[in-house]
Amino acid sequence: METTEQPKLKRDDIIELRITDQAEKDQCFGRLDNGIGVMVGGMLAVGDLVSARIKKVRQRYIEAVAVEILEPSPDRTTPLCSYFGVCGGCKLMHIRYEAQLQYKQKKVTDALEHIGDFVAPPVSPALASADPFHYRNKIEFSFSNLRYLLPEELSMEKLLRPKNFALGFHTPGNFEKVIDIDYCYLAKESMNRVLTLTREFVLANSLEPYSAKAHTGFLRNLVVRFSENREEVMVNLVTSWYDEELMQRYRMFLESGMPEQKMTVVNNVTKKLNTVATGEEEFTLSGDGYITERLGGLDFRISANSFFQTNSSQAEVLYNSILEVAGLKKDDTVYDLYCGTGTITLYLAKYCRQVLGLEVVESSIKDARNNMALNGISNAAFFQVDLKDFHAMLDTLENYEAPGVIITDPPRAGMHAKALATMIRLRPRRIVYVSCNPASLARDGKEICEHGYALLSVQPVDMFPHTSHIESVACFERIGPC
Numbered sequence: 001m002e003t004t005e006q007p008k009l010k011r012d013d014i015i016e017l018r019i020t021d022q023a024e025k026d027q028c029f030g031r032l033d034n035g036i037g038v039m040v041g042g043m044l045a046v047g048d049l050v051s052a053r054i055k056k057v058r059q060r061y062i063e064a065v066a067v068e069i070l071e072p073s074p075d076r077t078t079p080l081c082s083y084f085g086v087c088g089g090c091k092l093m094h095i096r097y098e099a100q101l102q103y104k105q106k107k108v109t110d111a112l113e114h115i116g117d118f119v120a121p122p123v124s125p126a127l128a129s130a131d132p133f134h135y136r137n138k139i140e141f142s143f144s145n146l147r148y149l150l151p152e153e154l155s156m157e158k159l160l161r162p163k164n165f166a167l168g169f170h171t172p173g174n175f176e177k178v179i180d181i182d183y184c185y186l187a188k189e190s191m192n193r194v195l196t197l198t199r200e201f202v203l204a205n206s207l208e209p210y211s212a213k214a215h216t217g218f219l220r221n222l223v224v225r226f227s228e229n230r231e232e233v234m235v236n237l238v239t240s241w242y243d244e245e246l247m248q249r250y251r252m253f254l255e256s257g258m259p260e261q262k263m264t265v266v267n268n269v270t271k272k273l274n275t276v277a278t279g280e281e282e283f284t285l286s287g288d289g290y291i292t293e294r295l296g297g298l299d300f301r302i303s304a305n306s307f308f309q310t311n312s313s314q315a316e317v318l319y320n321s322i323l324e325v326a327g328l329k330k331d332d333t334v335y336d337l338y339c340g341t342g343t344i345t346l347y348l349a350k351y352c353r354q355v356l357g358l359e360v361v362e363s364s365i366k367d368a369r370n371n372m373a374l375n376g377i378s379n380a381a382f383f384q385v386d387l388k389d390f391h392a393m394l395d396t397l398e399n400y401e402a403p404g405v406i407i408t409d410p411p412r413a414g415m416h417a418k419a420l421a422t423m424i425r426l427r428p429r430r431i432v433y434v435s436c437n438p439a440s441l442a443r444d445g446k447e448i449c450e451h452g453y454a455l456l457s458v459q460p461v462d463m464f465p466h467t468s469h470i471e472s473v474a475c476f477e478r479i480g481p482c
């Protein structure tokens, strides 16, 4: 029962409650016996009975942090990774995979109900990733001169590793300190091997990691990509300057450590002060400077700074889900909004008369056109446009047939209001909205339905096991006049 009565509880009091829901920002939710809601921090699972210390008593709810798990949830499992709880990467690894999928389905349903005002939205069970481990085809490691000390190291008299070097992941909310990672369960084995070899090389050569504070140092990032289909590895070392002799030695070191591995090694060089893992200049040290991945019978060339879906096999599941609900007809013209490097666009090309991809990033449009040529596709076209100016594009698009179906795959924030309005004004038979953020899907979905569409189906697809992220494919059908 909901009550707004102020509880007579105060900061630092210990409370006991059962966790009933996952909440935003890695928190969990439960209620006290008097009905007051409590947001609890800590690596918890739905079903846990916990004691928690109150941090803040707010008007309508309490904020607390778990101090002890009194009765563990049946959803719990032992996390494989020794960095669990410290590294921000896999915050759900303590929860059985089947239960993670149920949480994610509920997250999508809750957003549609609470933000979009949908009643009993048709959300299917989330599609599981074939392998919930080692699924990432790209991992971005960071170097730092400030190593994050693990809890067990705080009481050690002598540290076993230097404090001024780390290669791994940032701890959540800390842009300076990095956890020195030996192995990542989301990376492919060959990517972990590159990590080990790189650490060996840079330590043996006393190379200086970049300091995010002083803006000095050579080593910035190690980005490793892998193509599942061809089993190719791309190593991209991001540094502050170029040193030809050193980089050639690094390349040879990698090649001798992984003699069987097909590999391309590149060096991105950046002078920028921010910590984005791309460079203004790129040097190819070996191989072609790109790898090739095959999805849905098509080849995609991926260079160091190209966008590509990070879970290759699940990307195919995602694209099939789109195809399944799009209901394409052979003579359809299809728009693919926010098309990135055109993977969805090209995937759909053979099922319709023509498909137009729209995207703001110039290099992505270039990649999309290259991929189109690589696959001998002739019924696609790509346009570089900021979709907030979508309406201004309509004159150009009049050279093509009106869209029977529109696919839209916007960034986390959802569609720009003007892009959304233009899309609705085009009145396609179906709109397939692909979303990595259930809240934006709910907000934009509500708007779509207020303009003569019905929500037919929502298919969550789990692209990122062990994280709270969930992708959804929502299908809207026109019910009002054309």
Ligand SMILES: C[S@@+](CC[C@H](N)C(=O)[O-])C[C@H]1O[C@@H](n2cnc3c(N)ncnc32)[C@H](O)[C@@H]1O
Pocket (backbone or CB within 6 Å): 307, 308, 309, 338, 339, 340, 341, 342, 343, 344, 358, 359, 360, 361, 364, 385, 386, 387, 388, 409, 410, 411, 416
């Ligand atoms: C979620 S990604 C979609 C990727 C693509 N559909 C795929 O499956 O590979 C979102 C894309 O929207 C693009 N984008 C972001 N803001 C945009 C805007 N205002 N106008 C056009 N494209 C934009 C990004 O560059 C990115 O490629």
